Amino acid sequence: MSRKRIAALLAASACLIVACGKDESASPDTPLAFAPADTPYLYANLDPLPVATAEQWTKPLQDYWPTMATMYSAMLESAKLGLDEPQRRIATALLDEFRTHANWDQLRAIGLKPDARMAVYAVGIVPVLRLELGNPAAFKAEVARVEKTAGSSMPVAKVGSQEYWQIGNDSLAAAIAVQGSHLVITVLPPKGSDALKRALLGIDRPARSGAAVAALEAVTKQYSYARFGAGYFDFVNLVERVSKPLAGSDAEFAQAVGLPALATDEGCRREYVEIAHKFPRAVIGAQELTAQRMRIATQLEIEPALAQRIATAFGAAPGTGEPAQGAVEMSIAVPILRLKDFWVGQADAVAAKPYTCEKLRWLNEGFAGSKAKVDVTIPPPVSDLTGVRVTISQFAMPAGSTLPDVAGKLLIGSTNPMAALGMAQLAIPALQKIKLAADGKPVALPPDLLPMKTPPMSVAMSDKAIAIATGADQIATLSAFLAAPPAPTPVFLRMHFSGVVYGWLARNFESMKANMPAENQKQFDQQIKLFGLYEKWLRSNDFTLTAAPTGIVMQQTIELNTPTVSQ
Numbered sequence: 001m002s003r004k005r006i007a008a009l010l011a012a013s014a015c016l017i018v019a020c021g022k023d024e025s026a027s028p029d030t031p032l033a034f035a036p037a038d039t040p041y042l043y044a045n046l047d048p049l050p051v052a053t054a055e056q057w058t059k060p061l062q063d064y065w066p067t068m069a070t071m072y073s074a075m076l077e078s079a080k081l082g083l084d085e086p087q088r089r090i091a092t093a094l095l096d097e098f099r100t101h102a103n104w105d106q107l108r109a110i111g112l113k114p115d116a117r118m119a120v121y122a123v124g125i126v127p128v129l130r131l132e133l134g135n136p137a138a139f140k141a142e143v144a145r146v147e148k149t150a151g152s153s154m155p156v157a158k159v160g161s162q163e164y165w166q167i168g169n170d171s172l173a174a175a176i177a178v179q180g181s182h183l184v185i186t187v188l189p190p191k192g193s194d195a196l197k198r199a200l201l202g203i204d205r206p207a208r209s210g211a212a213v214a215a216l217e218a219v220t221k222q223y224s225y226a227r228f229g230a231g232y233f234d235f236v237n238l239v240e241r242v243s244k245p246l247a248g249s250d251a252e253f254a255q256a257v258g259l260p261a262l263a264t265d266e267g268c269r270r271e272y273v274e275i276a277h278k279f280p281r282a283v284i285g286a287q288e289l290t291a292q293r294m295r296i297a298t299q300l301e302i303e304p305a306l307a308q309r310i311a312t313a314f315g316a317a318p319g320t321g322e323p324a325q326g327a328v329e330m331s332i333a334v335p336i337l338r339l340k341d342f343w344v345g346q347a348d349a350v351a352a353k354p355y356t357c358e359k360l361r362w363l364n365e366g367f368a369g370s371k372a373k374v375d376v377t378i379p380p381p382v383s384d385l386t387g388v389r390v391t392i393s394q395f396a397m398p399a400g401s402t403l404p405d406v407a408g409k410l411l412i413g414s415t416n417p418m419a420a421l422g423m424a425q426l427a428i429p430a431l432q433k434i435k436l437a438a439d440g441k442p443v444a445l446p447p448d449l450l451p452m453k454t455p456p457m458s459v460a461m462s463d464k465a466i467a468i469a470t471g472a473d474q475i476a477t478l479s480a481f482l483a484a485p486p487a488p489t490p491v492f493l494r495m496h497f498s499g500v501v502y503g504w505l506a507r508n509f510e511s512m513k514a515n516m517p518a519e520n521q522k523q524f525d526q527q528i529k530l531f532g533l534y535e536k537w538l539r540s541n542d543f544t545l546t547a548a549p550t551g552i553v554m555q556q557t558i559e560l561n562t563p564t565v566s567q
Contacts, residue, residue: 031130031182034202035121037211040238043231044119044216049289054114055104056291056560070526096149111139120231121212123200124250125241128186130202136178157190159197166190172257177201189256196252223299225285232283239276243269268357278303279551287555292539295557302551311547313342316486317494318389318413318465324496324542325481326391326408327504333387333492334413340374347371381420386413386464391481394471395504397511403454407471409481417466438463440479490547499538499561506531537561 032044072095104114113134120129133139143165147153157166157175164177170190177184179202186200198204206212220230243264246254253259264272281301288295302310315338317331347367354364394407414420418438425431436443442458445468450457458475459468460482469478506528513524539559546553 029181030117031119031132032117032121032213032216033210034128034130034205035119035212036123036206037208037215038237039121039123039212040125040241041127041231041233042119042121042212042216043229043284044121045117045227045229046213046216046220047227048115048117049228051114053289053291057294058104058114108134109138110142111135111137123186123206124248124253125238126187126200126249126253128184128200128202130182130184133178133181133183136181139183140178159194159201160203162201162203164201175201179203189253192252192256196249196256199249219283220285223283223285223297225287225297226289228286228289230283230285232281234281236273236276236280239272243272264357264359268359271355271357271360278306288557292560293557294559295555297556298554299548299550300552300554304549307547307549307551309342309345310552311490311549313338314490314492314547315386316489316491318387318411318486319481319484320487320491320494320544321485324391324494325477326393326496327395327498327500328408329389329391329494329496331387331389331494333486333490334385335387336378336383336385340378344371344375347375380416381414381423384414384416384420386415387486388412389481393474397508405455407455407474409467409469409474409478411465411467411482413465415464417461417464420466421461434459436461440482442469442475442478487546491544492547493543493545495543496540498540499535502531502534502538506535 032046035042035044073092107113111133113132116132116134118129118131120127122128143154154165154167154176156163158164162177162179164175164184166173166175168174168187168190172187173190175184175186175188175197182202184201188197188200195204215232216230219225219232220227223230241250245251279300279302282298283301284296284298286294287297313335314333315335317333319331347370350364350367351371355361389411390408392406392408394405396405398405412420421431421436425434430446430449433446433449434443436459438461440460440462442460445457445459447456455470456475457468457470458478459466460478461467462482465482467478467482469475469481509524509528509531513521513528516524537560539561540557541559542557544553544555546555
């Protein structure tokens with residue numbers, strides 16, 4: 001237990017802190033140069049970030065680490081974790097060691113550096129992480145210091161002249177090596193051959209490592225990713241590997257760890273590969289990375305014809321053609337009838353050409369069953385639904401109240417909003433008092449229609465949607481909210497929130513704290529402090545899903561409030 005904790009925390013610290021590198025990606029000494037040409041997955045950096053930018057993005061970790069350390073210390077003292085005394089001492093020693101390394105000057109002292117180059121790749125199908133150390137001797141000294149404080153040493157194994165720490169059992173173990181200026185982390189069978197271990201640790205270099213560099217360069221160029229970090233997961237490559245008898249290092253690895261034979265008949269293999277070709281790769285990369293703004297895009301590549309059908313089925317969500325509003329916003333396209341037709345079409349395609357592989361027949365049954373459930377008459381107003389958009393600009397729970405103080409807007413897109421209004425008026429006769437036209441003008445809801453203590457609300461309608469708002473500032477912008485266009489591309493989901501949300505949570509936790517037992521109030525204080533830090537750092541976090549001609553694009557943009565770290 002102690003050895004695993006030491007290894008895990010050291011490895012995790014190195015991996016999470018470092019994500020950038022120097023512009024020498026094709027050099028034989030870079031981590032990326034160790035990636036085999038046929039690796040089925042790869043993530044690495046081609047160019048470095050400025051040190052100040054790397055430090056800026058780790059600045060929040062430095063700010064909240066004292067608070068987190070205090071919380072972890074309290075957890076270690078709790079019997080609920082089920083740690084015995086030796087385990088508790090080990091965890092405490094690790095926490096105390098990292099408590100004193102909260103900034104990059106201190107991290108450099110234990111061998112890490114903010115501008116390290118790194119690569120995650122596969123030897124066969126086995127993952128390997130390789131990253132640069134700023135000072136390998138200092139890193140080794142840090143391991144020794146942790147071991148001494150913990151009162152336990154990690155076992156050391158050796159292949160050739162290369163030593164490495166080995167943590168695990170006789171079947172499978174993590175291997176952690178300092179090899180020259182690199183930290184190497186992988187998994188291997190302790191009883192495996194030296195050839196396998198040498199390949200996984202990179203002692204024996206791949207014959208065509210430069211091809212991996214070229215493949216990453218191509219992904220970066222194709223998707224306009226920045227060179228600070230990009231990667232791919234090649235499903236076709238992986239499926240072709242595991243759907244036939246394993247060979248080379250994969251075969252030895254599988255045999256050593258007792259994996260069952262993955263070989264299958266040619267018919268099954270063909271169908272597995274056909275499915276993989278419909279979703280050939282997932283790619284990820286940084287589109288922008290500055291001291292205060294990060295935009296990361298992930299794309300699931302999809303066969304073009306299928307990607308086009310998905311884009312047509314979804315379309316764009318309401319209001320995505322303008323910037324998000326409020327502290328929280330979510331907009332989603334839900335064109336019920338188009339989505340129904342798309343899914344029925346997929347089910348019909350499977351029925352026309354069912355899978356013959358025994359292990360894939362569940363797909364035949366699944367599509368047939370789902371078609372029976374969705375291929376039914378959907379009555380209005382549900383059948384008219386096209387999307388939903390909601391934004392919240394204020395949220396608080398007043399003391400002694402059971403209703404929150406909320407200001408925001410809700411929009412329901414429809415191909416026939418007038419019919420939806422009519423049905424609502426039939427169901428609730430009191431709504432007939434409302435004289436609403438499809439002109440986008442807000443109409444106040446009569447107070448007697450609303451529950452007690454509900455704030456004033458207004459409703460507006462266009463030929464494409466009905467929207468409702470509460471809060472004076474939200475009512476004033478209701479017409480513009482209703483008229484906001486969808487994006488010109490099929491952005492079918494958008495989510496947004498700002499750091500203000502953490503302020504709401506902090507204040508609500510403060511109100512809840514008074515009703516908590518005294519022994520729990522300290523934990524609430526720590527969480528409230530963290531929320532305050534999050535509110536201070538985060539300007540906004542935006543997430544979108546877009547149906548592109550090449551697949552589904554997931555994009556996340558994070559902006560910080562914190563000032564730029566000087567060079």
